[in-house]
Amino acid sequence: MRRSRGRKLIGQMLIEKGHITDEQLEQALAAQEQSTQRIGEILIDLEFVEEGPLYETLAEQMKVGYIDLKGAKVNPDVATLISRDVAKRYTALPIDRGEAGTIRVAMAEPTDVIALDDLKMRLQVQVEPVLAPPERIEKLIEKVYSQAPASAGAGGGAPAAADFGMGDMQQLAQSVRDSGMLATEESEGEDEDRIDTDRIADVADEAPIIRIAKIVIQRAIQERSSDIHVEPHQAGVRIRYRIDGVLHEILTLPKYVHAPLVSRLKIMSNMNIAERRVPQDGRIHIRHAGEDYDLRVSTIPTTLGEKCVMRILDKRGIMMGLENLGFTGDLMVALEVLIRQPNGMILSTGPTGSGKTTTQYSILNRINSVETNIITIEDPVEYQIDGISQVHVNRKAGLTFAIALKYFLRQDPDIILVGEIRDLETSEIAIQAALTGHLVLSTLHTNDAPSTVTRMIDMGVEPFLISSSVIASISQRLARKLCDECKEPYDPPRDQLLGLGFDPDAPENRDVVFYRGPGCSNCRNTGYRGRIGIFEMMIMNQEIRELVVRRASADQVKEAAVANGMITLAQDAMDKATKGVTDIDEILRVVSTVR
Numbered sequence: 001m002r003r004s005r006g007r008k009l010i011g012q013m014l015i016e017k018g019h020i021t022d023e024q025l026e027q028a029l030a031a032q033e034q035s036t037q038r039i040g041e042i043l044i045d046l047e048f049v050e051e052g053p054l055y056e057t058l059a060e061q062m063k064v065g066y067i068d069l070k071g072a073k074v075n076p077d078v079a080t081l082i083s084r085d086v087a088k089r090y091t092a093l094p095i096d097r098g099e100a101g102t103i104r105v106a107m108a109e110p111t112d113v114i115a116l117d118d119l120k121m122r123l124q125v126q127v128e129p130v131l132a133p134p135e136r137i138e139k140l141i142e143k144v145y146s147q148a149p150a151s152a153g154a155g156g157g158a159p160a161a162a163d164f165g166m167g168d169m170q171q172l173a174q175s176v177r178d179s180g181m182l183a184t185e186e187s188e189g190e191d192e193d194r195i196d197t198d199r200i201a202d203v204a205d206e207a208p209i210i211r212i213a214k215i216v217i218q219r220a221i222q223e224r225s226s227d228i229h230v231e232p233h234q235a236g237v238r239i240r241y242r243i244d245g246v247l248h249e250i251l252t253l254p255k256y257v258h259a260p261l262v263s264r265l266k267i268m269s270n271m272n273i274a275e276r277r278v279p280q281d282g283r284i285h286i287r288h289a290g291e292d293y294d295l296r297v298s299t300i301p302t303t304l305g306e307k308c309v310m311r312i313l314d315k316r317g318i319m320m321g322l323e324n325l326g327f328t329g330d331l332m333v334a335l336e337v338l339i340r341q342p343n344g345m346i347l348s349t350g351p352t353g354s355g356k357t358t359t360q361y362s363i364l365n366r367i368n369s370v371e372t373n374i375i376t377i378e379d380p381v382e383y384q385i386d387g388i389s390q391v392h393v394n395r396k397a398g399l400t401f402a403i404a405l406k407y408f409l410r411q412d413p414d415i416i417l418v419g420e421i422r423d424l425e426t427s428e429i430a431i432q433a434a435l436t437g438h439l440v441l442s443t444l445h446t447n448d449a450p451s452t453v454t455r456m457i458d459m460g461v462e463p464f465l466i467s468s469s470v471i472a473s474i475s476q477r478l479a480r481k482l483c484d485e486c487k488e489p490y491d492p493p494r495d496q497l498l499g500l501g502f503d504p505d506a507p508e509n510r511d512v513v514f515y516r517g518p519g520c521s522n523c524r525n526t527g528y529r530g531r532i533g534i535f536e537m538m539i540m541n542q543e544i545r546e547l548v549v550r551r552a553s554a555d556q557v558k559e560a561a562v563a564n565g566m567i568t569l570a571q572d573a574m575d576k577a578t579k580g581v582t583d584i585d586e587i588l589r590v591v592s593t594v595r
Helices: 010-016 022-032 039-045 051-062 084-090 113-123 134-147 166-178 197-204 207-222 255-268 315-319 329-338 356-367 401-408 424-435 451-459 463-469 494-499 542-549 554-563 569-578 584-594
Strands: 092-097 103-107 127-131 225-232 236-243 246-254 280-288 291-302 305-313 344-349 374-378 389-392 415-418 439-444 470-482 488-490 514-516 528-539
Touching: 010 022, 010 039, 010 051, 022 039, 039 051, 051 127, 084 092, 084 113, 084 134, 092 113, 092 134, 103 113, 103 134, 113 127, 207 225, 207 236, 207 255, 207 280, 207 305, 225 255, 236 255, 246 255, 255 280, 255 291, 255 305, 315 356, 329 470, 329 528, 344 356, 344 424, 344 451, 356 374, 356 415, 356 439, 356 470, 374 401, 401 415, 401 424, 415 424, 424 439, 424 451, 424 463, 439 451, 451 463, 451 470, 451 554, 463 470, 463 542, 470 569, 470 584, 494 584, 514 584, 528 569, 528 584, 542 554, 569 584
Parallel strands: 103 127, 344 439, 344 470, 374 389, 374 415, 415 439
Antiparallel strands: 092 103, 225 236, 225 305, 236 246, 280 291, 291 305, 470 528, 488 514
8 A cells, every 4th residue: 555656646546446536535635644544544444445446456556466355265285385474474375376386475565575585485486466455364364374284384485394205305405406506516626715605695595495404404303303414425415313312314415405505504593604614603593383492503614514513402301300301219209309408519420412411400490499599600501491590601701610600609599500510610619609508510521420529539629528519429321212112022132131230030030021122113113212311329428428538439439339229320221121111232332331
């Protein structure tokens, strides 16, 4: 309903068609001086003209078609080719397919060039805009998407990832090549500074590469992946997902897709696409199937081009509860007591990817309350938790773990989470906090729980400070759970059982049944689905404190801890295997080095 230079005025056109009189137009123009409404809206409000004749005349003025949505039949498969958000943003809805493969789109503003360009890019066909009243489009949008499947339109124009096979992805890849804007092969061997980043950026904004990026991410979420690896190779671009802790190759795309795909991911994560010589970090926030996900993105330069790895952060993991992480029986009871202590330090240990962060966040989530002041210092902040003050390490600005801890103590905290103890200064300040009435949670890289104290001594911490502040050390691993759909009983090799300290001939063990998974469609033929924590928790008592002060070895500390009832990693793993949660092969994979 905008006036446009070179067009007849809408009021004059309505008079010529006999829909309104000169007097009615003058009244409407007088009312418009006191209003921000458009002349057409005022004419309807004054009941001088009906909606149908007005919009038919407006469509003629704009030189587009008009559609009466009252009786229009909308093709839901076509309508949901764009997402609800896009439809609402432009007040536009694809109606059906027109002649020559075009798609008719009902729009409130069919002359909006930006909207038309975006819709054309998303739909990948020529768009035929038709005018319709905005209120009717909005009602139809709500109706169409409320009846559509939850995944419809989730990709902003891309079909759901599950509907795409290898052939479909290769077709999209071919579309990138057919764009004629980039041929990566021609760039091979060129000086890095001479590669045309503008051309790469243009392709990164093209619909095919946008769809490839979205499908790669969506499919990873659907497959329960924790990490996405986009890796350049001589022959192409390999996409791998880490599912239940193990990498799986999903597909390989042509070499010429690499540069625009990585550039697209860098654009999404607010990185500098022109810089390819140094590592970069970024973050992507997406919403998929009604859930929010954060992706922590990292790129590094390799001899064949940039490698991109995306860590998928799913907040549901820290909301599932400690008991669902693998803490059971007496271990769970003891942990509940420890995390309610007014002061002291609880350390989580284990290699990278063993679930330490998830355990720490789950503890915070368990004890978080309005009466408690909780502050964290992390590198980086992975999950946002309501009611907790979270601080991100910024070394460039001089904000390290140690400096942040000093200032934390002035913030009247009850509980402090330190993402990781990496040096003597951080460990000493954390210990000081634990000794002065604060509960401190942190992580450390050691193989088992008893090694924690010797690791801190090696860092330079005085033994008496460790014995006075540390109240517990938790070591953990993540083992894959057997698939409930296909697991079946079997007899593991006797030597494997004996190596894990399990005597199958002992009277109490003769009725124990072990399971394994042959594989099925539910578990991608791996035999496993999901993961469970394997834990070892050493609680400090007087005997262990005395050993620490005497600088006893890790083996001596472990011997005392076991004598006082500590369940080792291997024992906890075997307990889960005897219950049919995991199998012997998986135990050997994750805990055999710390038997």
